[in-house]
Amino acid sequence: MASIPLITTSRSASKLRALDPSRQAFLLLRTVFTVAPILFGLDKFTNLLVDWPRYLAPLVNDVVPGTGQQAMYAVGAVEILAGVIVAVRPRYGAPLVAAWLAGIIVNLLLIGDYYDIALRDFGLFIAALALFRLATAHDAPDRHTSR
Structure with missing residues (x-):
């Protein structure tokens, strides 16, 4: 039986790429680490969710x-900026968010009463590192090349 050559069009390649589990994980994490920092950053100005100070x-x-x-106003501005950077360039935004979460964890451990929140933020820290690893494969490469 003769084998039939597999011909892929850009449309079918696009569909295959969309079904790739690592691509889906990348998009999920990118979305979460875009939306959450922006929303939490905005809330630093309103204190609707909690009294942040x-x-x-x-x-x-x-x-x-x-x-x-x-x-908290400064914290909010940094969080909003981090979310925007994740949206635009997750390869650079993800380590920024991871470093930010590490700082939050240290701050919470210094307080001593919020170990549960520090543990949750450690999970988010690991997820931000996972986004960084996925971004190395799925984020558009730098367009600056040396000649």
């Missing part, structure tokens, strides 16, 4: 200038 360790509060709420 209570999550600032006294040691950190003593080091940063201004009030705890003013520090």
